[in-house]
Amino acid sequence: MNHIEKSFAKTRVLNDISMHVEEGEFVALLGPSGSGKSTLFNLIGGMTSPDEGTILLNDNIIHGQKGLIGYMPQQPSLFPWRTVIENVVLVQELSGKPNYEEAKEWLKKVGLQDFQNAYPMELSGGMKQRVAFIRALLSKQNLLCLDEPFSALDEFTRIEMQKWLLSVWEDNRKSILFVTHSIEEALFLADRIYILTKRPATIKEEIIVPFARPREESLLNANEFFQLKQKLFNLLRDEIKVGE
Incomplete structure (x- = not known):
């Protein structure tokens, strides 16, 4: 700037x-x-x-x-009607190329592999922030x-x-x-x-x-x-x- x-x-x-x-x-x-x-x-x-x-x-x-x-706001901004993995691939989905295998690998790396089919309301605050950060990472920016x-x-x-x-x-x-x-x-x-x-x-x-x-x-x-x-x-x- x-x-x-x-x-x-x-x-x-x-x-x-x-x-x-x-x-x-x-x-x-x-x-x-x-x-x-x-x-x-x-x-x-x-x-x-x-x-x-x-x-x-x-x-x-x-x-x-x-x-x-890639952007991560103060609040996780996860869609409550989408599962964890569906939220993770959202940015990729908007570009037409969601990579579910890569998303699963990242969820495993951050200890959320057992929550990939859970909904945001089932997660703690820290877990929601991890999901939001992985989503930003997978934007590939x-x-x-x-x-x-x-x-x-x-x-x-x-x-x-x-x-x-x-x-x-x-x-x-x-x-x-x-x-x-x-x-x-x-x-x-x-x-x-x-x-x-x-x-x-x-x-x-x-x-x-x-x-x-x-x-x-x-x-x-x-x-x-x-x-x-x-x-x-x-x-x-x-x-x-x-x-x-």
């Missing part, structure tokens, strides 16, 4: 946003509520176009083009945009899902852009973090996360982790104070 500007009516939401995601990289976005993080996803996904600037995917401008990224996918989960389930996401990502290394309100989550998952200001959003700071991979849960208690967490907390606290 190069020098992106976006307004709705008289409200400017994004102001000169420039950022990038490398192939196979995990990048997180942190910012105050209402800072335009979801608007960025809508622009990348082709739901709307920038007023100024360019958005490129593999060096091609993609303004207003849909179907070029190289860039996945994840919009606070674990925000509705309890703390213990959330940590387990973070570890699960990293294990799956390590195996296939899709490029990921991950929106979160959790500083700890961003530090645990990402290679780099962009800090957004209050609206109209600009990039306040880019943080390179120094922790080696694979990440272990013990990292959450490390002194280096706490110090960087405090730095990010102060950056975001300043933005919230400015916006009050």
